[in-house]
Amino acid sequence: MFFRNDGKEKGMEHLKMKKWLKRATLLLVMAIMIYQAMEIRSLSKDYRMLNEGYVAKVDTSFRHALHDWNTSRELVAIINQIQASEDYLETRELIDSAREMAATWSKQLVNLIHLSDSVSLNEPSQIEFYRVNEFWFTSEQQYDMFFENRSIDWYIFRRMSYLYWQTKHIDNFMEQVLGDLARKLVLFDEKIAAIQEQDRYFWYESQRQPVMQQRYLHEIREIYQQINELGNDLNQYTGEVTIISKNEEENTLVVMYGVTVEELASTSLELLKSDQYRPHITIDGTNMKEFPELQVGQSIAVWNDGYSQRGMEPFKVRMPSELQ
Numbered sequence: 001m002f003f004r005n006d007g008k009e010k011g012m013e014h015l016k017m018k019k020w021l022k023r024a025t026l027l028l029v030m031a032i033m034i035y036q037a038m039e040i041r042s043l044s045k046d047y048r049m050l051n052e053g054y055v056a057k058v059d060t061s062f063r064h065a066l067h068d069w070n071t072s073r074e075l076v077a078i079i080n081q082i083q084a085s086e087d088y089l090e091t092r093e094l095i096d097s098a099r100e101m102a103a104t105w106s107k108q109l110v111n112l113i114h115l116s117d118s119v120s121l122n123e124p125s126q127i128e129f130y131r132v133n134e135f136w137f138t139s140e141q142q143y144d145m146f147f148e149n150r151s152i153d154w155y156i157f158r159r160m161s162y163l164y165w166q167t168k169h170i171d172n173f174m175e176q177v178l179g180d181l182a183r184k185l186v187l188f189d190e191k192i193a194a195i196q197e198q199d200r201y202f203w204y205e206s207q208r209q210p211v212m213q214q215r216y217l218h219e220i221r222e223i224y225q226q227i228n229e230l231g232n233d234l235n236q237y238t239g240e241v242t243i244i245s246k247n248e249e250e251n252t253l254v255v256m257y258g259v260t261v262e263e264l265a266s267t268s269l270e271l272l273k274s275d276q277y278r279p280h281i282t283i284d285g286t287n288m289k290e291f292p293e294l295q296v297g298q299s300i301a302v303w304n305d306g307y308s309q310r311g312m313e314p315f316k317v318r319m320p321s322e323l324q
Contacts, residue, residue: 058115058117059213061115062112062115062116062117062213063199065108065111065112065115066112066192066195066196066199066213066216067196067199069108069112069189069192069196070104070105070108071189071192072101072105072185072186072188072189073189074101075098075101075102075105075185076182076185076186078094078097078098078101079098079178079181079182080182081094082094082095082098082170082178083170083175083178083179088168091164091170092161092164092165095157095160095161095164096161098157099153099157099158099161100153102151102152102153102156102157103151103153105152105153105185106149106151106152106153106154109149109224110146110149112217113142113145113146113149113217114135114137114142114146115213116139116141116142116213116214116216116217117137117138117139117142117213139214141214141217141218141221142217145217145221145224148224148225148228149228151231152181152227152231154231155228155231155232155234155235156177156181156230156231156234159231159234159235159237160174160177160178160234163234163237163239166239166257166258167239167240167257167258168258171239171240171301172240172301173234173237173240173301174234174237177230177233177234180230181227181230184223184226184227184230185227187223188220188223188224188227191219191220191223192220195216195219195220198216199212199216233303236303236304237301237302237303237304238281238302238303238304239257239301239302240257240299240300240301240302241255241256241257241281241299241300241302242255242256242257242258242259242260242264242297242298242299242300243255243294243295243296243297243298243299243300244256244259244264244269244272244273244280244296244297245269245296246294246295246296252282252283253282253283253294254269254273254280254281254282254283255280255281255283255300255302256272256273256275256280256281259272261297264296264297265297281302283302
């Protein structure tokens, strides 16, 4: 008597099928892993090639910006002409010319800062980026120097043009700023020349690394900050003015540009204040007790020192003789 064992045979077939599926699944997983590893390796290779290309491009662009640096020789020459000029129209034209040259100087400096990336092939890919409008920076030093920048065409020569229009002459403080600026620009050019020579040495000796531009940027930063300080001081400067009235009870001074002692003696205060070409300024003199010697008719150099709650200009005062 024979018995059929169909259930047992089906069970064996089912076990074989499960083993086959496990092997197939394992092979599929291994194939996927191998593919992913190859893909990652390919992407890593592509990324490294892209990174190498980026570093080389930025590094080359920085070297071109560094070695094609236009010196401030012509700008310094115009500054000297401004200081020597005694003609009003000629001086205005010279200030406008200096402003155009200063704009070019400031733009190439911003370009040098922008190209001073700290990316190198030895650094990890996780780089912290700083963005300001269309500018991207890869170091905090770049970012800080960009915000420290006070374009000398705007902060110095535009302000000087306005002050010259108001006062009709280059006063002691403006003369001092021009002289300091000329000296700082010469020092800046000398520093750039030294960096250019240093860069050539490292390049020819095959010792130069892309991170060198951060070192170069650090070397010019001190002079760069000193030039910016000149712009800040001049932007707060109101000018040399004449005291036309003094009110000790209210702690206020009323000052005006270009008023002579003779004119002050022969013209009423109301008529002086009505002169639209020489607007008067009411100064908050809460610290006037520190300057008891200030008298009507006296010439003083004034800096705006912030905003007054009374709507008048707080001030810092120095005697013109102190600026010589």
